[in-house]
Amino acid sequence: MKKILLPLFLFLIVAGTGVIGCSTNISTGAGDGTSQVAAIDNSSLDAAVIKSNNVTTPAASDDAHLRSSVSAPAEGSTYLIGAGIYDITGPSAEIAFMGFADDTQKGAGISMRLRSRAFVIGDGINRVVFVSADTWEISQMVKLRVAQKLAADPILSKFYSAxxxxxxxxxxxxxxxxxxxxxxxxxxxxxxxxxxFDAIVNGIYNSIVLAHNNIEPGRIYINKGEISKCGWNRSPRMYENNPDAEKALYNGNTDKTMTLLKLVNLAGQDIGMINWYAVHPTSIGPENHLMSGDNKGHASYMFEKDMGTDYQASKTFVAAFAQTNAGDVTPNVPFTQNFGTIESAMDAAEIDRATAVALGLPWYQAYGEADIEQNIELKLMAERQYNKAKELYNSAMEPLSGSIDFRHEWVDMRTLYVTSAGTTTCPGGMGASYSYGSPSDNPSPFPLFKEGVTVDSIDWNQDFETAFLANFLPGAIGLIYPASVTDEYRECQAPKPVILATGLMSFSLKKIPLTPQIMPLQVLKIGSMAIAAVPTEVTTMSGRRIRNTVVDGLQNAGVKYAVVASLANTYASYLATKEEFQLQGYEGGGTFFGPNQLLGFQQEYGKMCAAIVNGTAIADGTAPADITGDTVNFAGGGVVFDDKPLSVSFGSVFTQPAASYRKGDIVSAVFWGGHPNNNLMTQKTYLEIEKVNADGTAKVVARDWDPETKYIWQRDSVAYSKITIVWNTKNAEAGTYRIRHYGHWKSGWTGKISPYNGVTKKFTLL
Known part of the structure; x- marks a missing residue:
């Protein structure tokens, strides 16, 4: 997020001066992901599971799910389990990526498609849904819109809500x-x-519907194990500020444990897998322009390929490599110049010096290549997570037992009273150090402030704050900055010097703040395990404290294990401990609601756990408004029309492959095509690698979601599009092949969007 300030302020200046107006959002054609999967009524399955577990159905009430924990058979409870997976790739060209917050990093194609992976788990009385999505965040508006779609369905609304x-x-x-x-x-x-927005909302919704439709009686097994050399703490000085006695309880300054759930039906057939492991998916750097799930997406792909997953099937095996307390954990520390050396890179990658030198290690920043065969760090981080998951899955023996339950509340973090601190949390505010970012991943060449800037630093005082706002942000800041930031607010946020009071500032007549202030906090109980859903990136020690809070709070309900599901239900930057907050590193500067934010979260998770144990309700809180109707788009991005040379058709081959290649060669072809945003090809593909048989029939061996392919879009002239398709033949069989491209083009005369396809000449792989 470190480069967000300058683009934000330029955006504000342009918008505030009225130089440009709102342009039309991207319009897509058929196959754009707006279709919905129909839900089936499977409520009859509940009774069978209740009977299997010898559970007494609670009396009907307005809160029918409320009940105390129940006993379970020694061999583990029988649950209703279902898994679903759906495409959420979205527009793959000319839309900026997010995470590195670099507005020059815009999409130009696909390395691998992005997916929403959903799991429904029920005990005949209650059901819960866990979704892991290949996105940089889950926005509050996505959470609300998915909930609205579930509520609008007469079948799904009986089982699922926010x-x-x-x-x-x-x-x-x-x-x-x-x-x-x-x-x-x-x-x-x-x-x-x-x-x-639509691609992500509809894809998540459809994955939930598929998981719902696929539920059947089964069992869930849990397993845990450690991974070495798969994530390093990028803020060790801040971590060291935590109490020594607390640090002594743990093996290092990152969580090395993967927690895994194995879902199988009563016949022993594999249904799905979820694991949580703490590492940032930043193995691919900001110079990349092809969409990818990064190390966690690749690990999912590897696991699913092993299990025979069919991404176009309504029922198939689903493997989620979900995120947890990785707020201060990156794969890049030993590989990049901030902390890394050639020796640290050699040790982390387990390579010799000659190889490290040839790779140019250590790098300036995260390596800018999405190709897993060219990016050694991506390959290592994906394979290490995948290998551990396979080991844990194959050896999982401990069944989960007990009831399914949940609590959820909306918490206004501007005014939450934290009893243990004797004060409230604060309206959101971005600290000066947050602008510095993470130099281990993507160092800023011109940081506004260095890490560790506090209100007592010589780099910061109120006069400098005033001058910075007045001189660096002329025109724009007057539109959105509050008339005065009170001493009370500054004291609440201390020692963080706030450069953007995101909870007080607004660029809207409706006074919508710059970032969400009302947080959805949630606990899901799945038998003897619990999930704490946290709407931020969570540092290592913050995650440990939340897990302890949840296990302690639910132990009387039979819970032995807890995981943190981070970046859940909303995104509000970071969650550092109070001790880490005092030093104002990157994560502390991004802990928006002040030094007591973690204590406030723990307080609310404790309340929800107590409510589960006691079988009582908890106040919903006031849900935030749906603000999607109040948004603006100054980027444009809509496809006006597509064009091509008069002598060719859409789908014509501009550059044919060579006549023959040897195994391991890179094959490429270039087509005259249309803009990919005309049709997102959701649940489909822009390319196929076909193996041609002797009788002329063909078999598809790779598509645009397979990591051995690349779909690359490039604008040529004003409205021409050239589509390059790349195929790495490292794992291919010898034979005859051809490359096929699918796309859509938009008429400049009628606006009609029409499909096309093209195919290369055949070539031989020796």
Missing amino acids: KNVCLSATHTHTAVSGFDGYFLYDAIPKGFVRAS
Whole structure:
């Protein structure tokens, strides 16, 4: 997020002066992801599971799910389990990626498609949903809109709502942006991109419907194990400020444990897998322009390929590599110049010096290539997570036992009274150090402030604050900055010097703040395990404290294990401990609601756990408004029309492949095509690699979601599009092949969007 300030302020200046008006959001044609999967009524399955577990159905009430924990058979409870997966890739060209917050990092194609992976788990009385999505965040508007769609369905509304559905992002930094709704997080793409929003909302919703439709009786097994050399703490000085006695309880300054759930039906057939492991998906750097799930997306792909997953099937195996307390954990520390050396890179990658030198290690920043065969760090981080998950899955023996339950509340973090602190949390505010970013991942060449700037630093005083706002932000700041930031607010946020009071500032007549201020906090109980859904990036120690709070709070309900699902249900930057906050590193500067934010979260998770144990309700809180109707888009991005040379057709081959290649060669072809945003090809593909048989029939061996392919879009002239398709033949069989491209073009005369396809000449792989 470190480069967000300048694009934001330029955006504000342009918008405030009225130089440009709102342009039309991207318009897509058929196959754009707006179709909905129909839900089936499977309520009859509840009774069978209740009978299997010898559970007494609670009396009907307005809160029918409320009940105390129940006993379970020794071999583990029988649950209703279902898994679903759906495409959420979205527009793959000319929309900025988010995560590195670099407005020059715009999409130009696909390395691999992005997915929403959903799991429904029930005990015949209650159901919960966990979703892991290949996005950089789950925005509050996505959470609300998915809940609205569930509520609008007469079948799904009986089972699911915002209360028992948890949406968590993997936090890949190579995915589209523009779907947040709040101004700060939509600054990089220069506004709200409806096509991004719709693709993610509809894909998540459809994955939930598929999981619902697929439920059947089964069991869930839990397993845990450690991974070495798969994530390093990028803020060790801040971590060291935590109490020594607390640090002594743990093996290092990152969580190395993967927690895994294995879902199988009663016949022993594999249904799905979820694991949580703490590492940032930043193995692919900001120079990349192809969409990818990064290391967690690749690990999912590897696991699903092993299990025979069919991405176009309504029922198939689903493997989620979900995110947890990775707020201060990155794969890049030993590989990049901030902390890394050639020796640290050699040790982390387990390579010799000659190889490290040839790779140019250590790098300036995260390596800018989405190709897993060219990016050694991506390959290592993906394979290490995948290998551990396979080991844990194959050896999982401990069944989960007990009831399914949940609590959810909306908490206004501007005014939450934290009893243990004797004070309230604060309206959101971005600290000066947050602008510095993470130099281990993507160092800023011109940081506004260095890390560790506090209100007592020589680099900061109120006069400098005033001059900075007046001189650096002329015109723009007057539109949105509050008339005065009170001493009370400064004291609340101390020692953080606030450069953007995101909870007080607004670029809207409706006074919508720059970032969300009302947080959805949630606990899901799945038998003897619980999930704490946290709407931020969570540092290592913050996650440990939340897990302890939840296990302690639910131990009388039979809970032995807890995981943190981070970036869940909303995004509000970071969550550092109070001790880490005092030093104002990057994560502390991004802890928006002040030094007592973690204590406030723990307080509310404790209340929800007590309510689950006691079988009592908890106040819903006031839900935030749906602000999608109040968003703006200054980026444009709509396809006006497509053109081509008069002598060719859309789909014609501009550059044919060579006549023959050897295994391991890179094959490429270039087509005259249309803009990919004309049709997102949701659940489909822009390319196929076909193996041609002797009788002339062909078999598809790779598509645009397979990491051995690349779909690359490039604008040529004003409205020409050249489509390059690349195929790495490392794992291919010898034979005869051809490359096929699918796309859509838009008429400049009628606006009609029409499909086309093209195919290359055949070539031989020896």
